[in-house]
Structure formats: structure tokens, C-alpha cells
Amino acid sequence: MAKTDSNNRDFLDPKILGRLMGLPLDARHAMMGSVSGRHRSPVRGSSLEFAEYREYVPGDDTRRLDWRTWGRSDRYYIKEFEADTNLRLCLIIDTSGSMAYGEPGQTRLDYARQMSGTLAYLAANQGDAIGVFPAGEHGLHHEIPARRGPLHLGVALDRIAELEAGGNTDLVASIHEAAEKIPQRAFVVIISDLFFQPEPLKEALQHLRFRKHDIAMFHLLDRSEIEFDFDRPTKFVDLEGGAPLLADPTLIGKKYREAVAEYLAKVSAICTQTGTDYHRVTMDQPYDQTLARFLLGRNPRTKKTAANQG
Amino acid sequence: MNFLQLSILAALPLALLPIIIHLINQNRHRTVKWAAMMFLLDAKKLTKGIARLRQILILAMRVFAVLALIFAAARPLASGWLALGAGGKSDTVLVLLDRSPSMEQQNLETGKSKRFTALEKLADVLEKTARSSRIVLIESASLEQIELSSPADLVDLPMSAPTDTAADIPALLQAALDYIATDQSGRTDIWLASDLRAADWQPGSGRWDTLKGAFTDLEGISFYLLNYPEVESENYTIAVENLLRRRSPEGMELVMDLVIRRQSSRVSPETLPVEFTINGARTAQEFTINGSELRLQGHTVSLGNSESTGWGRIDLPADGNPRDNTFFFVFDEAPVLKTVIVSDDQQTAAAIKAAASAPIDGSRTYAADILPTSRQAEVPWDDTALLFWQAPIPEKGSPESGLLEQFVESGRSLVFLPVDNNQNENDFLGFRWIPQTDSPSAGPYEIGWWRTDSGLLENTQNGNPLPLGMTKIFQIREFEGETQSFLKLKDGRSVIARHINKLPGNLYIWGTLPKSSFSSIASDGVAFFAMIHRALQQGGNFLSNAQMRSAGGSALPDNVQWTSASVRDSDEDHVNPSLSAGAFQSTDKWLAINRPEGEDDFRTINEEAIEDLFGGLDYRVIQDSVNNRSSLASEIWRIFLVLMALALIIEAALCLPPRNDEEPAVVI
Numbered sequence: 001m002a003k004t005d006s007n008n009r010d011f012l013d014p015k016i017l018g019r020l021m022g023l024p025l026d027a028r029h030a031m032m033g034s035v036s037g038r039h040r041s042p043v044r045g046s047s048l049e050f051a052e053y054r055e056y057v058p059g060d061d062t063r064r065l066d067w068r069t070w071g072r073s074d075r076y077y078i079k080e081f082e083a084d085t086n087l088r089l090c091l092i093i094d095t096s097g098s099m100a101y102g103e104p105g106q107t108r109l110d111y112a113r114q115m116s117g118t119l120a121y122l123a124a125n126q127g128d129a130i131g132v133f134p135a136g137e138h139g140l141h142h143e144i145p146a147r148r149g150p151l152h153l154g155v156a157l158d159r160i161a162e163l164e165a166g167g168n169t170d171l172v173a174s175i176h177e178a179a180e181k182i183p184q185r186a187f188v189v190i191i192s193d194l195f196f197q198p199e200p201l202k203e204a205l206q207h208l209r210f211r212k213h214d215i216a217m218f219h220l221l222d223r224s225e226i227e228f229d230f231d232r233p234t235k236f237v238d239l240e241g242g243a244p245l246l247a248d249p250t251l252i253g254k255k256y257r258e259a260v261a262e263y264l265a266k267v268s269a270i271c272t273q274t275g276t277d278y279h280r281v282t283m284d285q286p287y288d289q290t291l292a293r294f295l296l297g298r299n300p301r302t303k304k305t306a307a308n309q310g
Numbered sequence: 311m312n313f314l315q316l317s318i319l320a321a322l323p324l325a326l327l328p329i330i331i332h333l334i335n336q337n338r339h340r341t342v343k344w345a346a347m348m349f350l351l352d353a354k355k356l357t358k359g360i361a362r363l364r365q366i367l368i369l370a371m372r373v374f375a376v377l378a379l380i381f382a383a384a385r386p387l388a389s390g391w392l393a394l395g396a397g398g399k400s401d402t403v404l405v406l407l408d409r410s411p412s413m414e415q416q417n418l419e420t421g422k423s424k425r426f427t428a429l430e431k432l433a434d435v436l437e438k439t440a441r442s443s444r445i446v447l448i449e450s451a452s453l454e455q456i457e458l459s460s461p462a463d464l465v466d467l468p469m470s471a472p473t474d475t476a477a478d479i480p481a482l483l484q485a486a487l488d489y490i491a492t493d494q495s496g497r498t499d500i501w502l503a504s505d506l507r508a509a510d511w512q513p514g515s516g517r518w519d520t521l522k523g524a525f526t527d528l529e530g531i532s533f534y535l536l537n538y539p540e541v542e543s544e545n546y547t548i549a550v551e552n553l554l555r556r557r558s559p560e561g562m563e564l565v566m567d568l569v570i571r572r573q574s575s576r577v578s579p580e581t582l583p584v585e586f587t588i589n590g591a592r593t594a595q596e597f598t599i600n601g602s603e604l605r606l607q608g609h610t611v612s613l614g615n616s617e618s619t620g621w622g623r624i625d626l627p628a629d630g631n632p633r634d635n636t637f638f639f640v641f642d643e644a645p646v647l648k649t650v651i652v653s654d655d656q657q658t659a660a661a662i663k664a665a666a667s668a669p670i671d672g673s674r675t676y677a678a679d680i681l682p683t684s685r686q687a688e689v690p691w692d693d694t695a696l697l698f699w700q701a702p703i704p705e706k707g708s709p710e711s712g713l714l715e716q717f718v719e720s721g722r723s724l725v726f727l728p729v730d731n732n733q734n735e736n737d738f739l740g741f742r743w744i745p746q747t748d749s750p751s752a753g754p755y756e757i758g759w760w761r762t763d764s765g766l767l768e769n770t771q772n773g774n775p776l777p778l779g780m781t782k783i784f785q786i787r788e789f790e791g792e793t794q795s796f797l798k799l800k801d802g803r804s805v806i807a808r809h810i811n812k813l814p815g816n817l818y819i820w821g822t823l824p825k826s827s828f829s830s831i832a833s834d835g836v837a838f839f840a841m842i843h844r845a846l847q848q849g850g851n852f853l854s855n856a857q858m859r860s861a862g863g864s865a866l867p868d869n870v871q872w873t874s875a876s877v878r879d880s881d882e883d884h885v886n887p888s889l890s891a892g893a894f895q896s897t898d899k900w901l902a903i904n905r906p907e908g909e910d911d912f913r914t915i916n917e918e919a920i921e922d923l924f925g926g927l928d929y930r931v932i933q934d935s936v937n938n939r940s941s942l943a944s945e946i947w948r949i950f951l952v953l954m955a956l957a958l959i960i961e962a963a964l965c966l967p968p969r970n971d972e973e974p975a976v977v978i
Contacts, residue, residue, distance in 0.1 A: 108345070111839030146847035195346055233336055236344035245350055246339060251361040263349065267396045 003270040009157055016288040017121055021224040023295040025122050025186045028277070029214040040109070053077045062299045087187045088146035088215075089123040090131040091116045092178050093160070094192030096169030097240035100221060101193070102283060108220050109165045114287045115218060116159050120188060124153040131182070132159045135174030137167030143178075146186065168240040172198065175204035179211050190217045198266045205274035211269050216277040216294070219267065223282045226264075269291075315814035318384040328372035364421045364964055371961035378954035399821070400532070401496035403440045404486050405432055407449040408504035409889075410477040411633035411905045413538070415505070418630065422754040423474060424538040427936045428503035429464045432536070435942040436461035440499070446489060450477035450510075451889050452863055454484040458681025472633060472903040473889040474861035477510040480517040485535050487524050497530035506539040506915050509908030513919050525927050534928035536942075540935045545630040546582060546599075547910040548637045553858065555613070555641040556673040564588075564622070564641055567771075568606040572599050573912045574628075583627060587876070595602055606825040607771070611971065618643065619856065621893035621900060622655065634910060636878060639895040640900030642856035647846050648693050649678040653700035656725065657825040661832040662698055665842045676846075687712065692715055695849035696842070700727035700823075702734040714738060716817035721859075723845040725818045728787035741791030741809050741819060750812065754782040756799035765796045765808060766818065766841040776837040780782055782830040786821045791822040793819065806841075816848055816865065853960040856900040861889050865903050872897040896902035 049206045053235065056065060056076035056284075093116055099109040120130045129151060131146030144152075144159050181288055188208055194201065206213050230249035249256075262282070271278035277298070278285040281290050313319060333359040344350065412427040422430070435443060437460075445458045450475045464470055479502070486500055504510065512518075525531055549565040570582065579600040586593045588611065595752075597604060611622075619642040651668035653659040659680040667678040681688055683701040691713060703726070704710035719725050729745060735745055760767045762775050769775050778797070786805055793807035809817040824832030831838045851857055859865045866872055866888040877892035888895065888905075894901045920931060932942065 055809045058958070101343065103344040193345060195348055222345075225349075228349075230342075233339040235339050236345045236347065236350055237576060238346045239343050242347055242349070244341075245347065245353055245354065246336075246345075248361075248365075251365065252350070252353040252357045256349050256358045259349040259352040259356075260346070260365060 003289045008161055009117065010116045011115075011161065012121060012157070013288070015150075017246050020118065020122055020251070020295065021125065022286065023292065024299060025089070025119065025128065025295060026298045027214045028211065028298060029185065037243045038052050038305055041303060042217050052080050054080055073265055076093060086128045086148065087123070088129040088131060088182070089119065090125060090133055090146055090178065090182050090186050091120065091160075092133045092135055092175060092190045093163060094169055095134050095136045095163050095198065096171070097166050098193050098195045099163035100239050103223075106283070107165065108193055109163060109221070109285060111219070111283050113160055114191070115165060115291060115297070116191055118287070118291055119199060120153060120160065124148070126149065130156045132156045132176050132284055133174070134159070134163055135155060135169055137169055139170070139174050140177050142182070146182070149226050165239075171206045172200045176207055177215060179207040179213070181206070182213065183209070186214070188213045188215050190215070191220065192217075193220050194267060198270055201267070202270040202274060204269070205270065205276050215275070217271060217279065218290070219278065219280045220279065221282055223284055226260055228253050228260070313384040313386050315384045315639070318380060322377070323965045325373050325376045327376060328794075332369055341462050351416065352846050367440065368961055368964045369955045372966065375954045375957040376963065377614065377966045378950045378957060382954065386946050400440065400443050400499040402444045402446065402493075402498045403436055404489065404501060405445065405464065405596050406482045406502040407447060408477040408479070408482075408747040409421035409449050409451045409470070409473045409475060410507065410510055410511060411472065411474050412505050412507050412631070414633035415538075415541065417486065420936075422936055422937075423472070424505055424936055425470075425503070425716070426465070427934070428536055428538065430589070431468055431934070431942045432503065433461045433464045434499055436464075443499075448482060448485045448489065450482050450575045451475045451477075453481060453929065455485070455489050460709055474633065474891040474903065474909075475889050476862075476906040476908055477507075478858065479504060479506065479511045479931045480515050480521060483521050484517065487521065487833040490528060498865060499532050499534060501534045502537070503535060503536040506537050507909070507911070508915050509911045511915050511923075513915050513923060518923050522923070524929065528708040531928065533924060533927060535920065535924070535929060535931045537931060537933050538935060539933070541573050541630070541912070544576070545634070546573070546626050547571045547634040548584070548624050548626050548636050549904070549907065549910055550624065550639050553639050553641060554671065555618075555644060555674060560612060561632055562618060564611045564613060566609050566611070566639070568609045569910070570597060570604040570626070571910050571912070572602050577601065584624065584626040588613065588622040619900060621895070621902065622630060623876055623893065636891060637904055638876060638891055638902040638903040640856040640859060640893055641896050642854055642900055644674050645695070645850060645853045646675040646677050647695050647844055647853075648690070649696045649698070649842070650689050650694045651678065651698040651700070652683055652689065653680065653698065653727065654683050655700055655730075655823065655825070658700060658823045659698075660840070661824040662842065665839045666696065666846060668839070670843050689713075693853070694722065696723045696725070698725045698727055698848040700729055702729055703736040703738050705736050711738065717810075718813045718817050721814040721849070721857070723849035724819055727820050727823060734780045737791070739809060739811050739817065741789060741790075741793070741817070744788040744790055747796060754784050755801070757781055757783065758798050758802070760797040761795070765794070766844050767796045767808065776840055777834065778837050781834050781837065782907055783822055783828070785828045789821060790818050814859065815852065816845065818845060847891045854900055856902075858904065860906040863888055863893060866894060866901065870899065872896050875900075907958045914970070
């Protein structure tokens with residue numbers, strides 16, 4: 001792994017961080033954290049949020065008996081409260097060759113780096129754990145498991161900064177691998193261009209859902225990849241090492257756009273079916289706006305506002 | 311294909327420019343690092359066939375547009391056949407012109423005849439394509455070769471004016487062949503303008519084989535047959551046969567067989583006003599024609615008591631061909647139809663004399679004399695209509711040979727009969743008896759065929775054939791020379807024939823004799839009688855002071871001063887009166903010249919017959935008509951410009967981008 005200067009975090013913009021700091025990163029499902037936090041937990045805890053009444057069984061802490069209920073019904077009930085916990089933000093970042101698309105400094109991976117770095121910072125700032133899972137040519141490589149703390153944030157950001165695009169990634173296999181490696185009930189964010197046949201993606205996302213993870217997906221696309229507005233013969237060099245292709249865009253443009261539309265429709269359908277929070281992002285959109293919409297959309301109280309903005 | 315600006319065709323390689331530009335454009339592609347290869351591969355797979363085809367079509371249209379532009383600039387000359395056929399320049403162009411009267415069929419709107427239309431179009435096409443070539447006109451009337459200084463002269467020359475002569479197409483081609491052989495004309499285009507009349511083309515003539523063989527041996531000869539076979543409008547012809555002046559109780563009268571033929575798609579009866587002019591006095595009479603021919607036999611025209619000699623003409627109303635609406639005739643006292651038989655064979659001579667002196671027309675006088683060969687010098691050459699010569703053929707250059715030749719030259723009929731044990735090898739005008747080397751094999755031989763459409767053995771006027779089927783031939787003498795056979799044995803040997811020559815008279819050859827040891831011709835009677843009287847009638851026509859001849863170079867003898875009694879208005883200035891119909895008079899003779907009988911025969915030869923005649927030669931058939939006003943070689947650059955515009959429109963349509971509303975919108 002290449003050594004990176006810890007100060008080389010250009011992908012983080014303090015102004016944007018400052019603006020987004022007020023927006024909480026919420027999970028849509030109950031999370032299973034290691035410490036107390038601001039997210040709903042599947043287990044009962046000691047928060048102020050009432051959960052349910054349960055009949056006393058021997059061994060229960062008598063301090064949690066609800067005496068008022070006993071007085072009314074002459075029965076022993078235990079009053080239970082929701083538990084709040086922290087979440088584990090697991091960032092699966094596609095590092096295939098196709099992520100290198102774009103002008104130097106403004107590549108798709110740079111965009112992914114900015115998004116993932118900002119999300120990691122926001123999560124850490126609200127006490128959540130952060131894990132980085134780069135999906136490379138040979139599956140996940142040099143992944144950083146989710147942990148809390150400012151020190152770990154530094155490690156995670158360093159890992160994000162070190163990411164390099166290259167090779168032909170099997171993202172589906174990487175997602176399956178991550179589903180197994182990440183303990184249950186984490187918040188998995190996938191950032192990729194998804195340039196592969198979408199059908200196997202459904203199974204991978206279902207695997208994550210089976211492990212009770214909350215899934216969000218950022219589908220990064222360049223506008224030229226969608227609109228394909230070339231006007232003269234062009235030699236297209238495959239960023240993932242495939243054979244180059246000489247084509248006249250005037251001849252194949254229509255069919256290309258039809259293929260893209262069909263593909264995007266399939267991806268959308270898969271994400272809907274698997275309950276994935278899907279965000280199609282074109283790289284000409286500022287990433288802070290994308291993240292703001294994302295964060296607002298996940299907050300139950302601001303969801304409507306985010307929808308209007310989107 | 312011919313072009314007026316041939317040098318511009320050097321720019322033809324420019325047609326490759328669109329392809330070169332396309333290839334350069336392909337190589338000038340930019341390189342893009344691309345991530346979404348999966349869509350590219352899918353799109354390319356889907357558009358592979360159609361896109362490639364579209365691209366090829368676009369390129370083809372661009373190439374075609376450039377080609378069309380270059381061709382248009384080169385000013386191409388073409389009509390359908392010329393575009394495909396004619397190529398390059400020829401050294402010599404021979405124009406063979408059919409000047410027969412049937413070529414005077416007109417377009418009634420424009421008044422232009424087939425001959426004039428052909429000349430006009432030929433002048434135009436040669437002006438455009440053969441200005442640097444030598445242009446020679448050979449016309450059917452004289453077969454003379456006339457070199458033209460300019461193609462435009464074709465229309466104005468007196469030698470291309472209409473005539474009443476028959477067109478001997480094989481002779482015309484022979485004249486062309488002679489010219490090519492004599493002048494070494496190099497690469498030669500032969501244009502033959504005719505109306506394909508079978509009577510002129512004579513597709514059955516043996517000369518065609520000779521001609522075809524000779525032309526096949528020559529290189530660089532191309533034939534262009536400019537044909538006008540179609541009948542543009544209704545046409546009637548008039549002709550007179552067997553004209554006779556006789557005395558009747560009311561005075562003198564003319565008896566004639568009147569033949570009116572109709573060339574029309576209609577079959578309904580039609581009443582025609584016919585105008586008779588006798589020595590300038592006109593009368594009119596109406597005849598109703600039903601079908602294609604009206605034959606009035608023995609039609610009489612009264613002359614009154616004073617008119618013993620003179621001329622006459624019969625005119626039909628104007629129709630599609632004015633040339634065959636008039637027939638001229640002359641009349642005088644009928645001469646004695648005298649037959650002379652020079653023979654030592656009493657049996658043969660007696661049979662002929664008996665038949666020749668038996669009258670078939672009560673108003674005529676018939677006479678027949680027998681002279682032994684030792685008294686052949688006593689033949690009354692001037693008074694004899696028919697001469698039977700059963701004596702050795704005189705030696706060439708001898709006085710007897712000269713007298714015989716003059717006899718045929720003056721239009722009379724001469725019949726050669728075989729002489730027993732003849733070892734004489736003399737020939738007369740190319741004809742000779744084949745010397746007998748051994749005794750003749752005894753027959754009988756069966757008759758295989760005889761000519762029923764013309765000649766001595768043609769069918770009777772009511773169409774019945776002569777009764778020759780049962781006739782027996784026991785001995786024949788074979789002969790050689792250019793002859794037209796009238797009767798053949800089953801083994802193909804010719805028995806009775808006519809010698810082919812250019813003389814006005816007829817020379818017949820009988821290969822058998824009318825006696826029992828040779829044949830049963832005399833005893834069967836009818837055919838023998840008919841043959842003698844037909845030959846006698848032909849010779850008698852030239853004996854009279856009033857003669858009727860077919861138009862031709864020697865129709866009007868030069869040795870007498872002739873004045874025209876009546877000619878068509880259009881022929882008054884004709885350079886050679888022998889070529890046009892009319893009535894002429896000298897001191898004591900009358901002469902009527904008319905178109906040959908064959909010109910009233912409307913039959914034409916078809917394309918299969920042309921293929922038979924020209925098969926194996928480089929020839930092209932151009933079917934034209936007097937109604938067709940398009941030039942043989944019109945400039946067609948406009949067509950190329952239209953084609954170019956079409957190609958560009960198609961190219962533009964193919965280049966149009968697909969409509970956006972057809973594509974599914976991608977929501978981002």
C-alpha cells in the first residue's frame with residue numbers, strides 16, 4: 001500500500017463539511033452498534049423512548065418493575081425502553097478501471113473519494129463507526145473494519161485517499177464478500193459506476209439485506225456516458241483493459257442511448273426491489289448537494305424537503 | 311457511349327473522392343478513454359448490419375453523384391441503343407438508303423416521310439458523332455457511292471430524294487462491301503435505313519449467305535439497322551395489270567386489271583374515289599374495297615373513236631403514302647406476239663409452236679416460226695417477243711452472242727433449251743450448260759417443288775397452282791450460273807429457272823424438253839401453255855410501241871429523246887426521270903414507268919429474320935417511326951443532372967440523424 005501524507009486530504013472541503021455538519025446521518029433500519037448512540041437499536045435499552053410492557057419473570061431487575069401498573073392490576077410488569085446505539089458506516093468503494101473516467105483531478109474515483117470522505121467525517125463526528133471496503137480487481141482489499149474514534153477516522157480517510165482505480169472489478173463478488181465480513185445491522189454505502197450487467201446485482205443486494213444491513217447506493221455516471229454526444233468517429237479505449245473499439249457515434253448513438261436507458265431502468269428496479277436507497281449521480285452535480293439531498297432524505301423529519309429538492 | 315467533351319472524362323477518378331475522404335475521416339478519429347464499453351459493444355452489435363448498409367449506401371450515393379456530374383459535364387449523347395452500343399470513332403460511315411416508294415409513308419401531321427425522317431436523324435447523329443469520319447452515301451436506286459462533305463448534305467442531296475425504284479437490299483450491301491474492299495475504309499459503321507419490306511430485303515436470296523460470309527471476314531464493321539417497319543396511317547395503292555387496247559362496237563377501249571390494295575387496321579368496306587386521266591381528260595369513278603385487296607379484272611375505259619394511242623394515269627386520294635397513289639400507263643396498237651423457235655428438234659419445236667400460236671386473247675395476234683439452227687441468222691430480232699434457242703450457246707464475242715444479248719437487253723424473253731450431246735462449254739451472261747460426260751440416267755424423276763408466288767409457274771390469278779404434280783421428268787440437262795429456280799426435282803436439281811441479271815428482259819433456262827423422251831410437260835399441257843404465254847407476254851410488253859416498265863436506272867432508254875407526257879408534280883425536277891413514275895413520249899413510242907409490283911406488297915421481315923440474316927455480325931437494330939421525334943443521339947446531360955440531384959437527396963435522407971422522440975428519455 002502506498003504511503004500517503006496524512007495531510008493530503010484535498011478531497012475534504014472544510015466549508016462543505018461545515019455546511020453538512022448540521023445534517024444528521026440517519027439509518028432507516030435499527031442498527032447494532034457497540035456503544036450508545038443516536039440510532040435505533042433492535043435491543044431494549046435505557047433510552048427515554050418507551051418500547052413496551054412485559055410480564056416480570058424471575059431474574060429480571062426489580063428496579064425496572066412498573067409499580068403503577070402493579071398498583072392498578074396487581075400484576076408485575078417490566079417497563080422496557082428503546083435502546084439507542086451508534087451505527088457502523090461501511091463504505092464499499094468501487095476501484096475498477098472505469099472509475100478513472102474523467103479529467104485528471106475530477107475522475108469518478110475523485111468524486112467517490114469526496115463523497116465517501118465527507119460521509120466518513122460526518123459519521124465520525126456523530127460518534128458512529130466507519131469502515132472502508134475498497135472493491136478492487138481481487139475482491140475487497142485492504143479493507144478497514146468499522147471502528148469509532150478520531151484516530152480511526154484518520155486511518156479511514158488515509159485509506160480513502162490511497163484508493164487508485166485500475167483493473168477489472170467484480171463488484172458483485174465484493175458485495176457478497178462484504179456482506180459476510182460486516183457484522184449484522186450496519187449501514188452499507190456502495191459507491192460505483194455499476195458498469196456490469198445488472199442482473200447479478202440483485203442477488204448481492206439481497207445478500208446484504210439478508211444480513212439486515214441498511215443499504216444506500218450512489219451510482220456515479222458522467223453525463224457524456226448517458227447522452228453520448230460525440231459527433232465524429234472515435235476510438236474508445238477501455239479503461240478496464242478491454243480491446244479498444246472504433247465507432248462512428250452518428251451510427252450507433254441511438255442504439256447506445258437505448259441500451260443505457262434500458263440498463264438504468266433495470267438498476268432502478270433492482271434497487272427498488274431490494275429496498276436500496278438508490279441515488280443516480282451525474283458528476284457535473286456538486287457532491288455537497290448530492291450529499292445534502294441524501295442526508296435530508298434519510299432523516300424522517302426532513303425527508304419531504306429532500307424529496308422536493310431532488 | 312459518345313461524348314461531346316470526351317476529355318472531361320479524364321476526371322472520372324474524382325468519383326473516388328468520397329471514399330478517400332471517408333477513409334481519411336476514419337483515420338482522423340480521436341481517442342477517448344471510455345468506461346461504459348458495455349453499452350458501446352451492445353450498440354455496435356445491434357447496428358452492425360443496418361449501419362454498415364447505410365454507410366455503404368451513403369458512400370455509393372456520393373460516388374454516384376460525382377460520376378453523374380462528370381458525365382453531365384462531358385455532354386453525353388445517347389438514346390437507349392446508342393448508349394449501350396456505339397463506342398469510339400469510326401474511320402468511315404456508310405449510309406445505305408432505301409429510296410423505294412414504300413419509304414415515302416408519311417406522318418400526316420408533319421408531312422415527313424420515313425426516308426426523310428431517317429435522313430434527318432442520320433444527319434443529326436453523324437453531325438454529333440462522326441464529324442471526323444468519312445461519310446459515304448450509297449442509295450438503292452443507283453448503288454453509286456457518294457462521298458459527303460458534311461452529314462447535313464444527306465437531307466439535301468438529289469441522290470437521297472424519293473424514287474419509284476425497288477430497293478435491292480442485298481445489292482445495297484454488296485455495294486457497301488465493294489466499297490470497303492476497294493477503299494480499305496478501316497473501321498466502318500454501316501447505317502442501313504429501310505422499312506424492312508420483304509420484297510426489298512429478299513430474305514430467301516442466296517446472296518445473303520455470300521454477303522454474310524464476306525462481312526464476317528472483315529474486321530471493324532458495325533451495322534446499325536435503322537428500321538421503319540410500322541405503318542403510321544391508312545394507305546392505299548393502285549396498280550394496273552394486263553393493259554390492252556381493243557376495238558369495241560362503241561369504239562376503242564382500254565381493258566385492264568385494276569388492283570387496289572389497302573394497308574389498314576380496319577376491315578370495314580371503304581369507298582374510294584378513283585380518278586382516271588386519259589391523254590389529259592379526267593373521269594372519276596368510285597370503288598368499294600372490302601378487305602385488303604380489290605382486284606377488278608377486265609375493267610374497261612372507253613377511249614372513243616379518236617384515241618388510238620396515248621397515256622393515262624390513275625390517281626387515288628391522298629393518304630399515308632402519296633408515292634403509291636398514282637399509276638401511269640400508255641397504250642398503242644397491240645403488236646403481233648411473235649415466237650421464234652431455233653431448233654433442229656422437230657418434235658420439240660412443233661410442241662412449242664403449237665402452244666405459242668394458240669391465242670389466249672382474241673384481240674391479239676399470235677404467230678410462231680420454226681428456224682433450223684443453220685438459219686439462225688434469219689431470226690427477225692426486232693419483231694420477236696419470245697425466242698426459243700435450242701442450239702449451242704454462241705461463243706462469247708460472236709455476232710450471235712451479241713444479238714442474243716441485245717435481245718434480252720431490249721426486254722424480250724429468251725428461253726434456252728438443251729441440245730442433245732452438247733459438249734459446248736460456251737457461256738452466256740454467266741450461264742452455261744454443264745457438259746454431258748455420260749449418257750443421261752433414265753427417270754422418271756419426281757418433281758419436288760415449284761415456285762408458286764412468281765415466275766413462269768406462279769399460281770393462276772384465282773390462286774390455284776398449276777397442275778404440275780403428275781408431270782413426269784425423264785431426262786434433264788444440268789446448268790450452272792446465278793439463277794432463280796422455278797422448278798426443282800426431289801433431289802434438288804433445278805429444271806426450270808430464270809437467270810439473274812440486270813437486263814430488262816428475261817432469260818429462262820429449261821433443263822428438259824417438251825417431248826415424250828424428256829418429259830410429259832407438253833402432253834400435260836396446262837403448265838407448258840402457261841409458261842410459254844407468260845414468257846411471250848413479258849417479251850411482248852417490250853415489243854409494243856407503248857411499253858410499261860418498272861422504275862430503274864435503265865428504264866428510260868438513252869438512245870431516244872423522251873419528253874414527259876405526265877409526271878407527278880413533285881417529280882417534275884427529278885434529276886433522273888428513269889427513277890420516277892411517269893408517262894413519256896418519243897416520236898413514235900410511249901413509255902410508262904411505275905414502281906415495281908413488289909412495292910405494293912406490304913409484308914415486312916421480322917426481327918427473327920434479321921437475326922438470321924445478320925447473326926454473327928456486329929449489328930444493332932434501331933426501331934424508329936415517323937412519329938418519333940426524338941433524336942438518335944440526343945444530349946442527355948440533363949438526365950445525369952437529375953440523377954445527381956436524386957443521389958444527393960437520397961444521401962441527405964440517409965444522413966439525417968434519427969428523430970429524438972423515438973429514443974427513450976433517460977431520467978437523471
